[in-house]
Amino acid sequence: MTTWSVHDVTVCFGGTVALSHVDMTIEPGAVHCVVGGDGAGKTTLLRVLAGLKLEATGEVRLPPPGRTGYVPPAGGVFGDLSVEENMEFIAAAYRLRSWRDLAKELLTRVGLDQFPDRLARELSGGQRRKLAGSMALLPEPALLVLDEVTTGLDPVSRMDLWRLIAGAAAGGAAVVLATSYLDEAERAGEVLLLHQGRVLASGAPAGIVAAVPGSVVGVDQPTDPEHAWRHGSRWRQWDPAGPAVPDGQVTLEDAAIVAELVANEATS
Amino acid sequence: MIVKEFRQMRRDRRTVALMVGLPVMLLIVFGYAARFDVSDIATAVVGPNATVVAGGLPSTFDVVVTDPAGTKDQAVRLLTDSKAEVAIVTGSPPTVLVDGTQLFIAQSALRRTDSLPAGAQVEVLFNPDLSTSAVMVPALIGLILLFVGTVITSLGVVREREQGTLEQLAVTPLRSVDVIVGKIAPYFAVAVIDMTVITTVGILVFDVPFRGSVLLFAAFALVYLFVVLGLGVLISTVSKSQGEAIQLAIMVLLPQVMLSGMIFPLDSMAAGVRWIGYLLPLTYFVMGMRGVFLKGSSAGALAWPLAILGLMAAVIFVLAILRFRRDLAPKQTGEIEPGELEPLPA
Numbered sequence: 001m002t003t004w005s006v007h008d009v010t011v012c013f014g015g016t017v018a019l020s021h022v023d024m025t026i027e028p029g030a031v032h033c034v035v036g037g038d039g040a041g042k043t044t045l046l047r048v049l050a051g052l053k054l055e056a057t058g059e060v061r062l063p064p065p066g067r068t069g070y071v072p073p074a075g076g077v078f079g080d081l082s083v084e085e086n087m088e089f090i091a092a093a094y095r096l097r098s099w100r101d102l103a104k105e106l107l108t109r110v111g112l113d114q115f116p117d118r119l120a121r122e123l124s125g126g127q128r129r130k131l132a133g134s135m136a137l138l139p140e141p142a143l144l145v146l147d148e149v150t151t152g153l154d155p156v157s158r159m160d161l162w163r164l165i166a167g168a169a170a171g172g173a174a175v176v177l178a179t180s181y182l183d184e185a186e187r188a189g190e191v192l193l194l195h196q197g198r199v200l201a202s203g204a205p206a207g208i209v210a211a212v213p214g215s216v217v218g219v220d221q222p223t224d225p226e227h228a229w230r231h232g233s234r235w236r237q238w239d240p241a242g243p244a245v246p247d248g249q250v251t252l253e254d255a256a257i258v259a260e261l262v263a264n265e266a267t268s
Numbered sequence: 269m270i271v272k273e274f275r276q277m278r279r280d281r282r283t284v285a286l287m288v289g290l291p292v293m294l295l296i297v298f299g300y301a302a303r304f305d306v307s308d309i310a311t312a313v314v315g316p317n318a319t320v321v322a323g324g325l326p327s328t329f330d331v332v333v334t335d336p337a338g339t340k341d342q343a344v345r346l347l348t349d350s351k352a353e354v355a356i357v358t359g360s361p362p363t364v365l366v367d368g369t370q371l372f373i374a375q376s377a378l379r380r381t382d383s384l385p386a387g388a389q390v391e392v393l394f395n396p397d398l399s400t401s402a403v404m405v406p407a408l409i410g411l412i413l414l415f416v417g418t419v420i421t422s423l424g425v426v427r428e429r430e431q432g433t434l435e436q437l438a439v440t441p442l443r444s445v446d447v448i449v450g451k452i453a454p455y456f457a458v459a460v461i462d463m464t465v466i467t468t469v470g471i472l473v474f475d476v477p478f479r480g481s482v483l484l485f486a487a488f489a490l491v492y493l494f495v496v497l498g499l500g501v502l503i504s505t506v507s508k509s510q511g512e513a514i515q516l517a518i519m520v521l522l523p524q525v526m527l528s529g530m531i532f533p534l535d536s537m538a539a540g541v542r543w544i545g546y547l548l549p550l551t552y553f554v555m556g557m558r559g560v561f562l563k564g565s566s567a568g569a570l571a572w573p574l575a576i577l578g579l580m581a582a583v584i585f586v587l588a589i590l591r592f593r594r595d596l597a598p599k600q601t602g603e604i605e606p607g608e609l610e611p612l613p614a
Contacts, residue, residue, distance in 0.1 A: 050439050053594065066441030074432025093440040135436075 002063075003027050004049070004143050004174055009058030011044050011197075018044040019056075020197045026143065026174040031165060033185035034178045035256060036194035042178040043073055043147055045194065049176055050145045063143045066094055069136030069173075073147040076132040079121030083112055086120055086135055094139035106134040109167070110160045126157035133164050137173075144168050144175045151180060162187065182253040193256055200259040209255045213262070215242030216254045229257055282515045289519065297526040300538035306376040308535060312346045314338025315358035322356075326383045328376075329354065340365075347393055349569040350559065353377070353535075362388040368395030369562045371403045372533050394479075394562040402477065405470035406557035407530040410492065410550045412466055413459050417496025418503065418520055421455045422513040425504035425592070434595065444593040452497050459493055479564030488556040488570075491577045495549045498585035505591040524550040552577045 004026040011019040019041045026032055026049070034042045047054055050070040051062050062068065070076070078086050087107070091099040107113040110130035112123075120128060129149050136144060146165065150158045162184075169175045177188070185191050186205045193201040193208065201208045219237050222228030228237040238258050277283060312333035313322040322331045332352055335342065340363060343355035347367045354377045357363040364384050366374045374392060381390055395402045428434045428451070437447050467485075470476040478485075499520060507513035525531065527541065528550035534542055545551050552573035559565030559573075567574075 047435075050435070052435060052438055053596075068439050070436060070439040072432035072435040074430070074435075076432045076436040078433055079431055090440070093437070093442050095441065 002142070003061075004063065005059075005061045006045070006048055007059040007061075009045075009048055009056055009060065011041075011048065011054050011056040013055070017197050019048070022058075022194075022197075022199055024049075024192055024199075024202070026176055027190070028142070028174045029169055029172050030189040031169045031175045031177060031187070032190040032192065033188035034176060034192045034194060035180070035182060035185045037180070037260070039196070040194040041197040042194055044197075045192075046070075046145050046147045046176065046178050049143065063141070066139065067142040069139060069141035069144045071129070071132045071136045071146045071149050075128055077120040077123075077128050077135065080119065082117050082119055083107065083123070083131055084116040086131060087138060090135045090138050096139060099138060102140070103134070103138055106137055106164070107131075109164055110134055126153045129153060130157065130160055130164075133161055137164060137168055140171070141168075141173055144173045146175070146177045148178050148180070150177075150184060158184070182251070182256055186252045191252065193259055195260050195263050198263075200263055201255070205252050208259075209250050209252055212238075212250055212255045212258050214238060214240040214258075215245045216250045216258065217242070217245065227261060282512055286515055286519065290522070293523060293526070296541055297532075300541040304372045304532070304536070306373045306533055306536045309373055309377050310351075310353045310535070312338075312343060312352035312355040313358065314340075314343045314346075314355065315362075317358050318356075321358050321362070325356075326380070328380060328383075344393065348563050348565055350555070350563075350565070356384065356388070364388045364390045366390065366392045367563075368392040368398055369403060369558045370533060370535075371395075371398060371400065373535060374398055394477075399475075401470070401474040402562060403558065404530075405466070405474055405476045406561040407528075407550075407554045409463055409466050409470075409489075409557055410528075410553040411525065411530065412462055413489075413492060413553075414496050414499075414521060414524060414550055416455065416459045416462055417493060418500045419514065419517040420458075421452065421497055421500025422503035422507065422517055423510050424455065425451060425501060426507050426510050426513045429504070429595075430509060438596045444596045447596055448501075448589055448592055452501065455497060455500070456493060459496070460489075463489055476561060478561050480560035481564075481567070484565075484567050484570065484574075485557075485560045487567075488553060488560065488574060488577065491574065491581045492549065492553045492556075494581035494585045495577060498581065498588040499549075501588035501592050502584065505588065505595065524548045527551075528554055530554050549577060549580050552580075 006022060006024050009019055009022045010017065022045060034045055036042050044054065048056060048060060049062065050068055078089065081089060087103040091103070104113060110133065112127060112131055112134065120131060123131060133146065133149055136146065150161055153161070165175055165177060179185055188205065190203065191205050191208055192199060201211065216236055216238050218231065219235050222235045222237050224237060227239070228235045236254055238261065307328060308330045309328055310332045311325065311329040313331055314335045315338060316336060318334050318336040318338065322334045325331060333346060340357045343357050343365055346352045346355055347365055353367045353370050353373045355365040357365065364381065366377050368374050375398065378390065381388070392398060471478055503513055503516045503520065507516055523544065527545040528548050529545060530550060534545050534551070537545065555573040556570050559570045
């Protein structure tokens with residue numbers, strides 16, 4: 001099966017570099033998460049993957065027209081159309097012939113089959129995201145690009161969407177999901193960690209965690225505040241020179257924070 | 269709070285432009301343009317002794333044609349073709365023909381009949397009762413089309429951008445031209461229906477005469493629709509929100525209402541302001557509609573307004589399509605070159 005990729009992609013908005021020499025390979029049948037803080041470049045990378053116009057350099061290998069499904073961060077549903085009309089429009093735009101069964105199945109999976117006539121603007125935020133996800137999946141895309149579809153949703157809605165996402169990957173689609181939730185990213189096959197437009201780490205979540213230098217431990221009071229961060233009622237603290245900790249004690253969130261600390265220290 | 273408000277205001281350039289630009293424009297309009305009294309009336313003098321009669325006219329009557337061999341029919345033709353606003357046919361008795369489609373000019377001329385040749389018979393052509401609705405309804409068609417085409421179209425496109433659906437459309441197999449045509453066609457259809465309703469109501473309810481060619485009317489309407497829809501799309505391509513689109517649409521609409529000759533006669537405006545009127549599409553549409561409805565003007569007589577509108581339509585519509593297309597057409601594969609691709613509006 002074909003893999004999709006971006007190679008050495010740099011994107012600028014005016015004088016601001018949004019992405020700098022980013023590489024990413026996207027395998028079919030796998031879920032890839034793009035994670036990073038605000039302004040890391042997640043949305044810009046996903047726009048490149050969706051094939052949208054950007055002032056950019058580099059090389060892209062993307063599916064032919066009509067083989068990409070995309071949910072933009074702003075929502076991507078037609079508010080003045082009903083749930084069913086939204087699906088119908090996508091079917092018409094992609095020139096799908098037999099789509100009604102799949103549409104019904106997708107809407108059932110996310111619990112929207114009960115509201116076919118409800119206008120999209122009358123749906124809750126979570127329902128709109130689920131509808132947007134269903135619309136993106138209707139043409140059975142080779143590449144599914146989802147920008148923060150789960151942000152701000154309740155846990156049940158997130159689970160519904162993850163079922164959709166996992167189903168699409170199981171069906172052979174290459175899925176790229178931008179998210180700020182690192183617990184969510186741990187479910188992905190591959191993770192790309194972005195920071196200020198640059199790739200800090202990429203690979204399987206376990207590999208990224210294993211590559212954390214030094215040790216990360218839980219403490220009640222940090223002894224090195226610059227290398228500590230709040231975690232629940234306690235603190236996590238990174239010791240760059242500490243001994244490696246046993247598997248399972250360092251999370252992807254720890255790895256992401258450590259990677260950003262390392263990057264910040266390298267630039268300061 | 270006050271400092272915050274000033275900071276926000278300073279950074280919202282369009283609001284500043286509206287706050288500063290609007291008073292300046294109103295000052296210009298009401299200072300130099302909004303004059304109902306006309307001091308220069310384009311006058312043709314035809315018939316025997318035309319030169320002598322022309323020489324004896326007061327300066328208000330700006331003699332543009334003097335033809336001692338001319339006839340009354342030729343004088344009517346001069347008024348029909350908008351080459352003169354008043355025509356004096358010398359003879360016994362002399363006849364003064366006044367163009368009734370230029371309401372304020374006609375009224376101004378009629379107030380000065382005592383300075384015209386003694387015993388002259390005055391005839392008001394095209395709009396004998398000097399009916400306001402007869403003059404305003406054809407112009408209103410242009411204003412309503414401008415509103416539908418510019419405001420409603422721009423809002424429709426901007427709403428798509430706000431909802432993030434424009435980006436989604438860009439990744440579908442729909443070609444840019446499909447999206448553009450699909451987006452504009454409904455507004456085109458609504459504008460045509462609006463135009464038909466206003467025209468019918470104008471003719472049936474307000475007794476506005478329709479003396480010209482339906483084909484010429486359709487030609488003006490078609491070309492003008494492309495201008496206004498193009499303006500709507502152009503506004504949408506430079507607006508991030510519906511509020512911004514409305515602000516810009518107001519800035520486009522208001523000068524047209526004031527300076528197109530729809531309300532205030534172009535001839536009464538100071539030369540420094542009048543040229544702005546000649547840059548506005550509504551000016552030429554109003555000329556065309558008044559010619560078609562009231563005068564029954566020929567295609568030849570209205571060739572210039574139609575040609576200028578056509579030129580405006582070509583430039584504005586093509587520019588609008590190019591800018592709109594730039595926001596769509598996705599890059600699918602291959603090497604990306606710097607500057608080849610433009611960023612989507614945030």
